[in-house]
Amino acid sequence: MNCDCIKRLEATVKDFHQPEVNAPIESVRCQNIMWTFGKGGGEHIGIPFRVKADAVGYRSAKGKEFSVKASYCPFCGVSTKQESGDE
Numbered sequence: 069m070n071c072d073c074i075k076r077l078e079a080t081v082k083d084f085h086q087p088e089v090n091a092p093i094e095s096v097r098c099q100n101i102m103w104t105f106g107k108g109g110g111e112h113i114g115i116p117f118r119v120k121a122d123a124v125g126y127r128s129a130k131g132k133e134f135s136v137k138a139s140y141c142p143f144c145g146v147s148t149k150q151e152s153g154d155e
Contacts, residue, residue: 069111073143074098102135112148113138 082096102114114135119126126132140147 069113069141069146069148071141071144071146073141073146074101074111074113077143100135102137104137113142 078096078098082093085096086093098113100114100116102112104110104112114137116133116135118131118133120131121127138148
């Protein structure tokens, strides 16, 4: 990610929910974060999808889950494409 929206949002969620919790909140972590490797790799927001079909690996009650990497931050609109100094 080329922005710090996830870290800022996690901190905001922690501050918001702390008054409701009867103990110190140890951590808050966004659940739709995925790591990619290779060119353009890093931390990205993944949007989960489930596919159900009459095929091997897709027949379970929930189907098969996979994530699609967001091209832009949904919070600030900054491109998630990594800047490269090689070009």
